[in-house]
Amino acid sequence: MTHATDLPGQPRTGAIGGPATDRATCVLAPNPSPMTLDGTNTWILAEPDSDLAVVVDPGPDDEAHLRNVVATAEAAGKRVALTLLTHGHADHSGGAARFAELTGTHVRALDPGLRLGGEGLGVGDVITTGGLELHVVSTPGHTADSLCFHLPADGAVLTGDTILGRGTTIVAHPDGRLGDYLDSLRRLRLLAVEEGVTTVLPGHGPVLDDARGATEYYLAHRAKRLAQVETAVENGHRTAPEVVAAVYADVDRALWPAAELSVRAQLDYLEEHGLI
Structure with a gap:
């Protein structure tokens, strides 16, 4: 499950769904909500001259969506040869088992419980399918099993829920940890700075065309929220619900339960660093 607060000021570009780069096409799942934005972005990746494709995050267990992903690949002359997961939340992975049946593919993930076919994913792995090259990047924080996939040929990175196309994600306490997330x-x-990544292909929301700007926005946002949480505690708000009411007053109340997970992660971080 993805959780997002819709905040202004992020760099963003493009509509959701359809071709995004030379090698990446998005198929939007029909699961919009305050938590999933417009829905889950399922990514089809392939070299232009190859007939093999990799699918990242088949999405929820929705038969019509899963078949649409297969049909979209086939319409482009591609056969799905491998399925990858950025993390285990059901809006990304719930349809993986059925998708594996439809395509006859293995499912690779960091979490052994999500793998189908025996082979997992490890940090630093390089995936080569049909000439496509993907580098596995360790990005825990949103969840412990979160990964991103660097697509060097397009100067792009698939971020799952680590960076969204609109708003900000949560640190899903207790599985997610703020210190890990900041490092990610x-x-x-x-x-972005050293490898020339410019494009963010997120798990939800539109494609971003300023990867460095997006990461710096997220880091600044996290620093601001952490300072606000610290101030709230100093002002006597001791429990997570109290801190949410004080700090997230500008956020839709429907998202407060999700915000509370981030607050709990922030409180843990502040305690671990001796700041409260």
């Missing part, structure tokens, strides 16, 4: 954002910023 810095790692993605280095990809």
